[in-house]
Amino acid sequence: MTTRIPVTIEGNLTGDPEHGNAESGNEYARFTVAVNDRRLNETTNRWEDVGTVFHRVVVFNQQARHVADSLHKGDSVIVAGDLRFGTYVDKETGQARETRDIVADNVGVSLKFADVSVDRSPKANGPQADASGPIATPASYAGAELSR
Numbered sequence: 001m002t003t004r005i006p007v008t009i010e011g012n013l014t015g016d017p018e019h020g021n022a023e024s025g026n027e028y029a030r031f032t033v034a035v036n037d038r039r040l041n042e043t044t045n046r047w048e049d050v051g052t053v054f055h056r057v058v059v060f061n062q063q064a065r066h067v068a069d070s071l072h073k074g075d076s077v078i079v080a081g082d083l084r085f086g087t088y089v090d091k092e093t094g095q096a097r098e099t100r101d102i103v104a105d106n107v108g109v110s111l112k113f114a115d116v117s118v119d120r121s122p123k124a125n126g127p128q129a130d131a132s133g134p135i136a137t138p139a140s141y142a143g144a145e146l147s148r
Contacts, residue, residue, distance in 0.1 A: 005083040007102060009055055010110055011035035013075050019068035029064035031071070032056050033079060057081070059104040066121070067107050076110035 017031040037051045057079055059067055071077065081104035090097050109116050 007083045008080045027064045029067040057102045080106045
């Protein structure tokens with residue numbers, strides 16, 4: 001059993017997303033988000049950056065393609081997902097290392113400092129994506145009678 005820790009972060013991409021396919025065939029996009037902590041300096045009455053935390057993020061399937069096509073280094077994003085922990089063995093030193101990644105459910109552009117236009121993608125694939133209405137004839141037109 002794994003611990004599920006839901007998180008939401010807002011920050012800037014440190015580089016363009018890496019896009020590819022896993023061995024299982026799942027499409028993914030990986031990127032890093034820098035989250036800056038800002039505080040008001042009461043002496044100078046100015047906002048100051050007091051630290052940056054970097055979060056590695058991975059997103060899957062169709063959303064991965066949208067992330068790779070739409071987001072670039074420096075873009076301000078909002079990421080909601082689950083914080084996941086893992087371990088691996090460093091090939092150079094042989095030491096066990098820990099990882100911390102956010103597996104994103106949703107990735108969006110922050111509108112705090114940017115304007116965007118939305119280009120909607122169909123939810124279905126294949127011929128259903130271009131269908132303009134119901135495929136089946138409604139029951140009232142098919143001669144079926146309804147009774148209570």
